[in-house]
Amino acid sequence: DAGxxxxxxxxxTEMGQEVTLRCKPISGHDYLxxxxxxxxxxxxxxxxxxxxxxxxxxxxxxxxxxxKMPNASFSTLKIQPSEPRDSAVYFCASSLGRFGExxxxxxxxxxxx
Amino acid sequence: DAKTTQPNSMESNEEEPxxxxxxxxxxxxxxYIHWYRQLPSQGPEYVIHGLTSNVNNRMASLAIAExxxxxxxxxxxxxxxxxxxxxxxxxxxxxxxxxxTFGQGTILTVHP
Numbered sequence: 001d002a003g004x005x006x007x008x009x010x011x012x013t014e015m016g017q018e019v020t021l022r023c024k025p026i027s028g029h030d031y032l033x034x035x036x037x038x039x040x041x042x043x044x045x046x047x048x049x050x051x052x053x054x055x056x057x058x059x060x061x062x063x064x065x066x067x068k069m070p071n072a073s074f075s076t077l078k079i080q081p082s083e084p085r086d087s088a089v090y091f092c093a094s095s096l097g098r099f100g101e102x103x104x105x106x107x108x109x110x111x112x113x
Numbered sequence: 114d115a116k117t118t119q120p121n122s123m124e125s126n127e128e129e130p131x132x133x134x135x136x137x138x139x140x141x142x143x144x145y146i147h148w149y150r151q152l153p154s155q156g157p158e159y160v161i162h163g164l165t166s167n168v169n170n171r172m173a174s175l176a177i178a179e180x181x182x183x184x185x186x187x188x189x190x191x192x193x194x195x196x197x198x199x200x201x202x203x204x205x206x207x208x209x210x211x212x213x214t215f216g217q218g219t220i221l222t223v224h225p
Contacts, residue, residue: 042217044215045212045213048210091157093156102159103159106155
C-alpha cells in the first residue's frame with residue numbers, strides 16, 4: 001500500500017494567492033482528517049470527513065479555508081486568499097473506522113511570503 | 114478533553130531501554146491512552162494504545178498504572194531511528210468520534 005499521498009510536498013506562494021493542497025487517503029479508509037502543524041500551536045485538527053461528508057470543521061481557522069472530498073479517494077484543502085500566517089505544514093490522515101489508527105501523509109510545507 | 118503531561122525532552126543511548134512517562138490525572142473511564150510518534154520531517158505514526166491492561170506490540174510496550182492516572186511507553190532497545198517526538202494522547206471512546214488532540218510531546222534523543 002502506498003499510504004496516504006499528499007501533493008505538493010512543498011508550496012511557496014505570495015500573499016493573496018489561492019493555494020490548493022491535495023490528499024489521497026488509503027484505499028478503503030472511511031475517515032479523512034486535515035491537520036496543520038506550526039511551532040507555535042503544534043499539531044491541530046482542522047476538519048474531518050466520514051464517508052466523504054464533512055463532520056466537524058470547528059478547527060478551520062476562518063472562512064478563507066475550505067475543504068472538500070468529492071469522492072472516497074480524493075480531498076482538497078483550499079486557502080483563498082493566503083496570508084503569511086498560514087505558513088505551516090499541512091498533514092492529511094486517514095483511518096478505518098472512527099477509532100482506527102490514523103495514518104498520516106508526509107505533509108505539505110506551505111510558505112506564504 | 115482530559116489533558117496529558119509529558120517531559121519536554123529525554124535522552125537515551127542506543128540499544129538501551131527507554132521509558133517515556135505520561136501523566137493523565139483527569140482521565141475518564143472511557144478514555145483510551147494512545148501514543149503516536151513523529152520522526153523528523155515526517156507525519157505522525159501510531160505506536161500503541163491501551164485502556165486498562167498493559168499492551169505489547171512489535172514497536173513498544175505500554176504500561177498503564179492501576180489507577181490509570183499515568184502510563185509509560187517502553188522502547189525495549191532504542192535505535193537511532195527511534196529519535197522522534199512522542200505524543201501521549203487520551204482518546205475518548207465514549208463519544209461518537211474519538212478525536213486525537215496532540216500536545217507538545219516528548220523529544221527523544223538517542224545517542225550512538
